[in-house]
Amino acid sequence: MKSAISLLLPVFSLALYGCQPPAPAAAPQGASGGSDLSAVMTARGLTDEDVLAAAKTWTPSGKHDDYVLFASGGQMGGLIAIGVPSMRILKYISVFETEPWQGYGYGGLSSKILKEGNQGGKDITWGDVHHPNLSETNGDYDGKYIFVNDKANARIAVVDLADFSTKQIIANPLIMSDHGGAFVTPNTDYVIESSQYAAPLGGGYAPLSDYNEKYRGAAMFWKFDKEKGRIDPSKSFAVELPPYMQDLSDAGKLASDGYVFIGSWNTERATGTGGDKSKPYLESGASQNDMDFLHIIDWKKAEKLVADGKTTTINGVKVISLETAAKEHVLTFVPEPKSPHGADVTPDGKFIVVGGKLDTHATLYDFAKIKDEMDKGEYASKDPYGVDVLDFAKSIKGQKEIGLGPLHSVFDDKGNVYTSVFLDSTVVKWNYLNLDQPTESIAVNYNIGHIAAAEGDTVSPDGHYVVAMNKMAEDRFTPVGPLLPQNFQLIDISGPTMKIIYDLPIPLGEPHYAQMIKADKLHTIPAYTPAGTNPYTNAVDPGAVKAGEERIERHGNKVDVYMSVIRSHFTPDYLELNQGDDVTLHVTSLEQAYDQTHGFTIDMYNVNLSMEPGKYEEVHFTADRAGVFPFYCTEFCSALHLEMEGYMLVKPKGA
Ligand code: RUQ
Ligand code: CUA
Numbered sequence: 001m002k003s004a005i006s007l008l009l010p011v012f013s014l015a016l017y018g019c020q021p022p023a024p025a026a027a028p029q030g031a032s033g034g035s036d037l038s039a040v041m042t043a044r045g046l047t048d049e050d051v052l053a054a055a056k057t058w059t060p061s062g063k064h065d066d067y068v069l070f071a072s073g074g075q076m077g078g079l080i081a082i083g084v085p086s087m088r089i090l091k092y093i094s095v096f097e098t099e100p101w102q103g104y105g106y107g108g109l110s111s112k113i114l115k116e117g118n119q120g121g122k123d124i125t126w127g128d129v130h131h132p133n134l135s136e137t138n139g140d141y142d143g144k145y146i147f148v149n150d151k152a153n154a155r156i157a158v159v160d161l162a163d164f165s166t167k168q169i170i171a172n173p174l175i176m177s178d179h180g181g182a183f184v185t186p187n188t189d190y191v192i193e194s195s196q197y198a199a200p201l202g203g204g205y206a207p208l209s210d211y212n213e214k215y216r217g218a219a220m221f222w223k224f225d226k227e228k229g230r231i232d233p234s235k236s237f238a239v240e241l242p243p244y245m246q247d248l249s250d251a252g253k254l255a256s257d258g259y260v261f262i263g264s265w266n267t268e269r270a271t272g273t274g275g276d277k278s279k280p281y282l283e284s285g286a287s288q289n290d291m292d293f294l295h296i297i298d299w300k301k302a303e304k305l306v307a308d309g310k311t312t313t314i315n316g317v318k319v320i321s322l323e324t325a326a327k328e329h330v331l332t333f334v335p336e337p338k339s340p341h342g343a344d345v346t347p348d349g350k351f352i353v354v355g356g357k358l359d360t361h362a363t364l365y366d367f368a369k370i371k372d373e374m375d376k377g378e379y380a381s382k383d384p385y386g387v388d389v390l391d392f393a394k395s396i397k398g399q400k401e402i403g404l405g406p407l408h409s410v411f412d413d414k415g416n417v418y419t420s421v422f423l424d425s426t427v428v429k430w431n432y433l434n435l436d437q438p439t440e441s442i443a444v445n446y447n448i449g450h451i452a453a454a455e456g457d458t459v460s461p462d463g464h465y466v467v468a469m470n471k472m473a474e475d476r477f478t479p480v481g482p483l484l485p486q487n488f489q490l491i492d493i494s495g496p497t498m499k500i501i502y503d504l505p506i507p508l509g510e511p512h513y514a515q516m517i518k519a520d521k522l523h524t525i526p527a528y529t530p531a532g533t534n535p536y537t538n539a540v541d542p543g544a545v546k547a548g549e550e551r552i553e554r555h556g557n558k559v560d561v562y563m564s565v566i567r568s569h570f571t572p573d574y575l576e577l578n579q580g581d582d583v584t585l586h587v588t589s590l591e592q593a594y595d596q597t598h599g600f601t602i603d604m605y606n607v608n609l610s611m612e613p614g615k616y617e618e619v620h621f622t623a624d625r626a627g628v629f630p631f632y633c634t635e636f637c638s639a640l641h642l643e644m645e646g647y648m649l650v651k652p653k654g655a
Contacts, residue, residue, distance in 0.1 A: 053501035056492060059086035067454055069467060069516045070132045070146055076509030077127035079148060079159065084465055084516060087490055087504040095157045095166045096127025096150050103599070103610035107619040109536055117155050117169030120203060128152040131182055131513040139186040139253045139459035143521035145229060147191045149181035156182050156193050156222055160229060162525050163535060168230050173315035174201050174218050174238055180249030180262050188226060190299065192251065194219040194262050198243035202314040208274040216322070217241035219262060219297055237306045239297055239330060240322040242385045243269055245286070246295065248342050253459055254349035256367040261352050262295040265339040287358060291335035291392065293383065294343060294354060296370065302330045326387040332374060333383060335392040337363060342408040346432055347459050351397060353417060353432065355406040361399040362406050362419050364432055370395050398435045402428045410453035412463040412493060420448040420468065427451060427468055427491065429498060442498040444489050446472040452514040462518070466491045469511055477505050486510055528614030532588045541616040543586035559583045565598050565611050566590040567638045570631070573646030577623040579653045585619040587611065599634025602648055608634065626652035
């Protein structure tokens with residue numbers, strides 16, 4: 001019998017070989033099967049569909065990807081940049097964690113950035129990154145910045161996409177954990193960070209018995225200064241929220257611009273056992289109510305209240321109190337079914353999709369209806385804190401039966417919604433413009449959390465691809481012990497049915513959210529220009545040197561070293577110090593050539609820098625250990641890389 005493979009072979013051969021006819025079938029050569037396509041398919045056990053998927057994702061050497069997926073690295077603390085459709089990992093971007101290759105947090109300028117992120121006087125050396133969000137202009141990704149949140153330590157970071165590096169970490173002085181971040185308003189006026197687990201605002205103490213009165217949530221609006229590319233805490237503010245666990249959030253756009261939507265669970269205000277064994281664990285205590293509250297925040301009104309001084313100050317943050325927020329309708333609620341997860345605004349801004357988690361539906365809220373009720377002052381009830389609650393049935397367009405555990409939704413260019421369904425391990429496609437259109441479901445492997453689509457969170461999604469971010473890999477890859485990677489599955493959504501075309505194991509953390517941007521929107525710099533540019537000020541640093549200006553300046557025990565780096569030497573290459581000297585190294589890469597990175601490490605001193613072309617770095621330390629310490633270049637930069645070495649001699653005290 002002729003197999004489907006051989007019947008279809010000419011099609012694939014043409015696709016893979018262009019116009020050249022395939023070589024005649026030959027006997028398999030080794031495990032790869034040699035050079036004949038059908039022999040390779042036989043040797044590797046590949047189906048026609050496998051080969052088609054391979055042809056859709058295979059990206060020959062030197063060809064670039066159409067999209068870049070920025071995925072959270074979860075507990076790794078940083079970001080992962082992945083090319084789509086090749087699914088090749090392009091870079092890890094360190095954000096909240098030290099990372100040696102990028103010289104991140106080993107004595108250089110980045111150590112100061114990490115230090116800014118310390119909370120309550122404690123060094124925090126990792127982060128639980130959940131939601132990377134790209135900066136937007138008019139609701140479209142502009143490719144300039146990406147913001148991330150650290151759930152565990154309530155922090156937000158700003159990553160510059162010109163050089164893919166972290167420029168700012170802001171420690172939230174109000175809340176103890178966050179989750180609804182780092183979402184942006186459509187022109188990146190604000191980066192939003194809302195709390196997850198309620199606690200007394202500002203980090204104070206209160207017993208769990210005071211939960212209802214003293215524990216609170218907050219939605220932080222971090223003002224982003226687009227000129228400087230930094231968050232400006234002095235122009236930022238927060239809205240105090242009840243102690244419901246605020247969850248995912250999304251900013252309104254177009255029709256709903258000016259509003260922010262934050263899901264919540266635990267309107268029961270369960271606190272776990274609190275040491276009392278007769279009380280339920282938090283998980284069941286928080287799952288009693290049929291409805292929780294979708295929070296609707298009018299941030300433009302909030303801005304006005306802040307300008308009018310209608311705030312209190314906690315730990316230096318201007319806070320609109322819950323009472324004021326309720327009274328002024330900065331905060332309004334609409335019920336949402338049972339412990340929801342995910343609040344995603346549709347590309348036209350007209351609807352908000354909420355995943356049921358403990359409900360089998362996705363609920364489609366109609367913002368025009370919500371706005372109408374709010375304008376008319378038609379409220380159904382009040383919550384215990386005096387916040388007005390809208391009527392559920394009046395506020396929705398409808399609900400769609402999705403399956404067990406719908407979580408997050410992303411969009412394409414045709415009104416289709418792709419909802420991740422955790423318990424069922426599926427992606428379900430449905431249409432928010434036409435709720436009668438039947439759903440289509442595809443099995444993913446396994447237990448999908450978030451899902452990302454090409455330009456999916458913008459006002460104009462592209463379609464083409466979605467990526468299922470699966471929490472479990474189970475049998476998908478070669479076993480690596482009990483701690484398994486996550487599994488990203490690339491799904492082709494361009495055809496009439498969804499098709500999985502690639503599996504990518506993520507071996508260093510549990511990614512949550514991701515966003516996918518058109519690669520040509522990114523404008524990275526090839527080098528820091530001119531040489532001596534400080535990556536954190538974008539200007540030539542006063543401490544930078546030109547060739548010939550290198551020197552060592554000593555004032556008492558204070559030593560400043562002005563050093564240059566270029567293939568294949570450091571100038572000066574010899575430092576003579578006295579034990580106890582207070583040393584500052586000002587290091588300038590004089591390189592401008594593409595991909596000519598040097599490293600700089602001082603043995604035994606825990607100093608390690610990455611010196612990309614033109615970069616200025618600065619290290620400050622005390623020469624407290626006497627001895628002979630080689631310093632050298634850690635990147636294989638040239639034929640004489642091993643020779644790129646020098647000595648730091650530290651004379652013992654009293655010698
Ligand atoms: S979460 S798997 Cu942190 Cu975004 Cu939903
Ligand atoms: Cu410079 Cu190796």
